[in-house]
Amino acid sequence: MKKNFLILLLGLLVFSGCSKDDDTPPVVEETPEEETPALTRADFPVQDFMYQAMNEVYLYKSRVPVLANNRFNSEAAYVDFLASEDDPLDFFEKLEADIDRFSFATENYVALENAFSGISKSDGLELSFVAYTLDGVRYAAGIIRYVVPNSPGANAGLSRGQALITINGNRLTIAGSSLSSQAIDLLNLDNYTLGISPGFENSQTLSIATSDVSISKIQLTENPILVSKTLDVNGTKIGYLMYNSFVSQFDDELNAAFADFEADGIQELVLDLRYNGGGSVASAIDLCSMITGQFNGEILIKQRWNDEYQAFFESQGPESLLNRFNATIFTGTPQQEPINSLNLSRIYVIGLKSYTASASELTAIGLEPYIDVQLIGNGTVGKFEASATLYDSQNFGRENANPNHTYAVQPLIFTYANANDVVGPPSGLTPDFNATESLDNLGILGDPEEPLLKIALDQIIGRSYSGKSSSQKSNLLEIQGLKDQSPIYQKMYIDNLPLIKK
Template identity: 45%
Template sequence: MKRLLLFTFLCGGLLMSCADDMDDEVRDASYMEIADFIYRGMNEIYLYKADVPQLADNYFSDEDAYKDYLASMDSPEDLFDDLTVALDRFSFITDDYIELENSFNGISKSTGVDYRLYLFSGSNDIFGVVRYIIPGSNAEGTAIERGDLFTRINGESLNTSNYASLLSSPSVTFSLAQLNGNTVEETGEEVTIANTEITENPILIQKVIEIDGKKIGYLMYNSFVADFDGELNDAFGYFKAENIDNLVLDLRYNGGGRVSSATRLASMITGSNTGEIFAKQRWNESYQNYFLATDPDGLFDYFTDHIDNNVAINKLNLNNLYVIGTSSTASASELVINGLKPYINVTTIGTRTTGKSQASVTLYDGENFARKNANPNHKYAIQPLVYESVNANDIVVPYEGIVPDIKIEEELDSFGTLGDPSEPLLAAAISAITGKAQKQSFASKRMQINYKEFKERNALKPNYKRMYIDELPSLNLRN
């Protein structure tokens, strides 16, 4: 049976639809549907459209040239890669938008062990270290804990080729290890944990620490997930009731998330800037001009005084903020740091952050790229970068990341207990607040082995280090 496909041909900036008989097409029809969707989406809204010649509105001489270009790619993924610029580290494509949507809501398959993997220098071999255990997960209550090392999974030594499949196994057996001088040695202890679907509350720790007559609020927040904005607001209600003097915001493992949640968090910290500019958006030329002509206010994210259902936020009205960050700190986390700097004193503690200032949006193969009535023939979606964010003073997060005011590394042999005043990074933040050195229970011996950071648990998630908006702006150029 002949199958008709709708293609979009770009000519002089106008979108024209045309149908074609695909019987003679070398490519599988489903590929061409997906490819056409990918191209249209990238041509519509990609932040770096002007830097990709084949995305120019007049690039193709006719419809056949357009189809030939799509058909020249080996896969949807190859086409997407061909339409992104080399310096774009964060746009991505997925063949399962259900998994992507779950990850945006904090839902994923996990043992409950959060880890960072390290690569032995000059080798493809890997070892891992446990950063924390997710409360309520299968890992909670087992023998594995923060600071433990592991070198094998399910009996196999970890390397750059097998780590993803092994750690994603239905059942994961960790072979624990420890440091011994300049080597990592197995202890002989094994812990087996099943991978199951869990919903992780991004608020790992909230507490008040009293030192030298000061009440210091401590919040370890691991992801900007809108479904937990209510819990975030409750945490600030707790800090407000405790009448804290200072706040330490621990974002060391927070790779980002939803822009609206970042805006709300910043608003809870200050409380006195409602209606002022938190961040400015810079889109591609077409979208920027369209916003300027029709909805210039849409180019700004403003401090707010409420969350969903018009629930009032709990405001701390702080003038100083202390943020713990590392190389795992990215996007929406950096947005909070950068967006607050024009208004209050922000002191950063830790190591250099990732360096991501751009936001993305999910595009589906549906009308106006919306989720509703998306093409049932596939579950591909694309997540292109759509705008760059700058703060009220037009300062952008550096591509190389935010350099800490107080540099201190999270040493593998002196992790300490998260939330404990003696934990090295928190101790450094408390010292900055009180002006006094804090006692550290875990004095680093400094590992003698040569290693470097490789991957972390969140790198296996489709939304890794993403800052995203909820939906495509309704004032899109297709109208």
């Protein structure tokens, strides 16, 4: 009985521990999930700025459907588009028209501004790269077209026509039809030892025997006036000006060069723009006015903007669409400097198809309705559009730009015609005397025997010209042109952007 009682007591204890409440699962209070805030334009400040700038002023806006004013039917749809590319530079490519060869964006507008002022970190060597074969392997060599005076390259004794074969003992390699990333990385070093060869042993062979030259890059300001001199050829005084970039900060020095020409009593002018990829529209207008002078106030070019801007200017200020010959240059002070004009009725311009662009072409085509322009070379690039630097600010100006980044865009904003309504062709200007530089016979710039200058001098003094094209005699293939790494090469720009209040 005692045993049965213990069993009964144990059963009661077990039963009492299994109450009805134990069959009900515990109530777990769920923490409500926090909703992720919807993305806004503020989450993509650079992409938003780029879009607004291109929607506002881009010359080819009508050719880019995504830039249409009614493209997005909601803010959310617009934000989704901004979010479509994390990299702002990739995003900018979505805003460019297929015919646009020249608009670009930069992540460092300070470097861009310096480049527009002629300032860059450089060794002073301006190179064109060619391909050559050694032991069955293709390499690249840099042929020196010119050396900036007072630069590290000049101080090292380097000169036009020599060839850069190695950097720190490494030959420059090729990827496809251009320089490889290895070559670009070597060229971007700040300090290096260059293997320099004398250039061509003969018209077929590039010498690869080198001597070493150690060079360090510096923050270099390049004066675009490389050569300015007066030649006396058979009793005719001929001015020669090699001008390599339209940089407004040097307009006073350009004006001084023309004062020297005027004092020398030059009768003809050879304007060498063979390596000039463009620059300031204002400087081009000044140069045209220096060459002439008898057309002050006449129309040089007529601008054509996108449809919205064009309609606004035509109704509110049609004069703003015209650029005219002027009589003064801007000096950065309240005092305007009178332009030194030559009153010429003819000019010889040297240009090359791969290099001569933008403001250089504006100079030639702008002068054509007024004076005889003779083009020597193998043509020009074919860039008859201007751009402007736009910043992330309320009016896209530099002042009060967003301090959180240094992105800027440089879109094409207008094209133009000359006073006779002639628009330059995308294929570039056609030369009157077809010739090009021979890498094995570059000659000395400014020397009367330099091949391209000699053609101009022959015409001026009446010497015969065969009409045969001077051509590169070597078997080398040029793979990358002069100044291709410069952010402003083949760019023409204006300094101030007029904005429409929408």
